[in-house]
Amino acid sequence: MSDPATPDEQQRVALAVSTVIFALRPHPTTRRLAVHLPLVRRIRAPHQGRWALPGGPLGASEGLGAAASRTLGETTRLRPRYLEQLYAFGGPDRAPSAAERTVSIVYWAMVRPEEADAGVAGVNVQWFLADELPELAFDHNLIVEYALWRLRNKLEYSRIAAAFLGETFTLAELRGVHEAVLQRPLDPANFRRQMEASGRLVPTDEFRTGGRHRPARLFRHDESIHLADNGPLTRA
Amino acid sequence: MSDPATPDEQQRVALAVSTVIFALRPHPTTRRLAVHLPLVRRIRAPHQGRWALPGGPLGASEGLGAAASRTLGETTRLRPRYLEQLYAFGGPDRAPSAAERTVSIVYWAMVRPEEADAGVAGVNVQWFLADELPELAFDHNLIVEYALWRLRNKLEYSRIAAAFLGETFTLAELRGVHEAVLQRPLDPANFRRQMEASGRLVPTDEFRTGGRHRPARLFRHDESIHLADNGPLTRA
DNA sequence: TCAAAAGTGTTTCACTTACACCCATGG
DNA sequence: CCATGGGTGTAAGTGAAACACTTTTGA
Structure with a gap:
């Protein structure tokens, strides 16, 4: 689609897709609507046990957006009403054991409340208030902040x-x-x-x-x- | 930096970086300042002979932005005053011979006019008026349009x-x-x-x-x- | 002294804000 | 009939647009 170099010139890297999913749910104490997002608990290193954005590897024959939609569905059973690319991350200092380079494309999505309740259920998937998050894996806190900024911005225009x-x-x-x-x-x-x-x-x-x-x-x-x-x- | 899956889960893909470089130069006929951008002529298939955005493969130990800056310098000898990520492209229908999957991260950059003249020289690198482009390789016309939209938008705030x-x-x-x-x-x-x-x-x-x-x-x-x-x- | 651009003042108009007020319904 | 939110009216405030005007320089 969009690249001047031919394959043999290019480096091979691992590529994955993550998604920031927003939904409006009643605030646990005030009962007023508040922005929530689902996180999944990591079951392997690095950052084992920490909460992270749902995501997964890029499939062989799917577009980036399709991969975001799919991995989102597999981890949370949610189907997005809106999906937009947020940013690509790919610093060289990612892998803890300097094993392999990984680049992730992060999307953000919105779902309706009805869908939200149906989808997220297990102990390893849980809703959090968007502005009261624990310390997440990788730089996911930063990513959520950026996605929130985009959401609030887009609301206006x-x-x-x-x-x-x-x-x-x-x-x-x-x-x-x-x-x-x-x-x-x-x-x-x-x-x-x-x-x-x-x-x-x-x-x-x-x-x-x-x-x-x-x-x-x-x-x-x-x-x-x-x-x-x-x-x-x-x-x- | 930002991915929940571990390397063995992820697919390996070729990854490259391209850049939309903007500079202000006098319009060839009106002599008033107008947005220009440098393009390089492709010397190999696919889209051989067509003009395309400067770019190249991602180095083993550099960040995405660093790769954009480097490939930009190698092809046009320009050093950006401003560099920002634009979008990631990675449809599965890229490779003409269905050989290998390639994802590109596109950046956009701005340079000063003095630098602009010094950098671009050869017959295979040339300045074009941003809103009078020929048909470019891949979907690069679309990308330039999007970058122009971002530039005009950001000017305001x-x-x-x-x-x-x-x-x-x-x-x-x-x-x-x-x-x-x-x-x-x-x-x-x-x-x-x-x-x-x-x-x-x-x-x-x-x-x-x-x-x-x-x-x-x-x-x-x-x-x-x-x-x-x-x-x-x-x-x- | 005159052309040309720097810089200031002023009017108008559109849009936002704040808030008073009437309307229609369920209990 | 009255509490509650739906819906309308309106005056004050804010900021952008248009344009007349004064200032300061080089030629």
């Missing part, structure tokens, strides 16, 4: 919040996503106008009833607009 | 324009960089206030004389502020 919601949703639900990600309350009136002005929302004829208050109109996202910038491949 | 300029510069020179990259004229008065308000500029006591007009004050960039977001490694 893309309809990425859709990945945390169903097909239709009320403005209050959408606002809840923004508040959970940005960790601050937003004015309902101004949020509504902002969203309406963005042109990304399409009102439906349906309403969400059941609360002890006026029913809220359901919206959907404009399908003609791409979910978000997903790198060069989906931008063209 | 970082002091990245510094990489195109010397240690000190006038506001007109800085504005010239912005105008060349964004391809539209900017109001001098408003540009001045924007830059002053950003807090990234430090005025010096020196002035640029010689024009048939009032001398312009020289500024420098605040060194305490990082050049730009350079991925997770330099953000923490």
Whole structure:
């Protein structure tokens, strides 16, 4: 796809893919929505016993994104609603015993809450609050921080919040996503106008009833607009 | 650095690094500054004879960024003022004869005009206008487009324009960089206030004389502020 | 003294923010 | 009928854009 050198010029390295998976779940104490992510416990050296991002080796006949999606599913049984490449890591000082060079491509993904509960179950896979993580294996703390920065950034100029919601949703639900990600309350009136002005929302004829208050109109996202910038491949 | 799987689980692949190098040079007809980039002509299959991004294989004991910097220097004799990872490409359908899998990490870089002229010389290395490229090898056209998008984006919220300029510069020179990259004229008065308000500029006591007009004050960039977001490694 | 660019002041307009207020529903 | 959140209106504040104007130099 994108390289000028021919194979015989190139060095062979081990290549793996990891993924930062975000989901919104109730905070254990405040019960308000908060950004969570699943981690897997390492069962072998290096960093045995530590929590790490789910991932695995690159398959022989799959793309990088496909590998991220697959290894993510194998370790956590989650299927991402959104998947985007984050960064490639490949310092020469990786292997502890100087055995072999490894480069990892890290992706970040978003899943819906329903999926989140179904997927993660075992004692070796567990949800953590995104901003209260233990010390992770490798430089995974740094990676999560960077992914969070990207998530918060993209919320402002893309309809990425859709990945945390169903097909239709009320403005209050959408606002809840923004508040959970940005960790601050937003004015309902101004949020509504902002969203309406963005042109990304399409009102439906349906309403969400059941609360002890006026029913809220359901919206959907404009399908003609791409979910978000997903790198060069989906931008063209 | 960042991978949960151990070497024996991982597939071995060929890995190479390419770089999109930007420099500002006078437009061949209008003589105004325009974004250019150097390309190298491929001397072997696949895509023999086509222009491509400079690059090469990853060395055994160097980081990804170091490899980009090195291969860039070997092919064009340029030394980047700024270097940032762009994207990793690794579709399974790369090799024409289905021989071996190759993944490339693409970087983008900026160099100063003086360096630009010195570096690129041979018939197999040549400068091109960034928005008037011929059909390149692989998917390099797509990559350049994405890199240009990142460059224009970053101009707005970082002091990245510094990489195109010397240690000190006038506001007109800085504005010239912005105008060349964004391809539209900017109001001098408003540009001045924007830059002053950003807090990234430090005025010096020196002035640029010689024009048939009032001398312009020289500024420098605040060194305490990082050049730009350079991925997770330099953000923490 | 004049052209040209440096640098300042000012008006306008769009958008965000804060908050008051009415609407519709379930209990 | 009233508490609760849905939804609308509006005035103040902030910042960008447009442009008139003054300043300072080289020729």
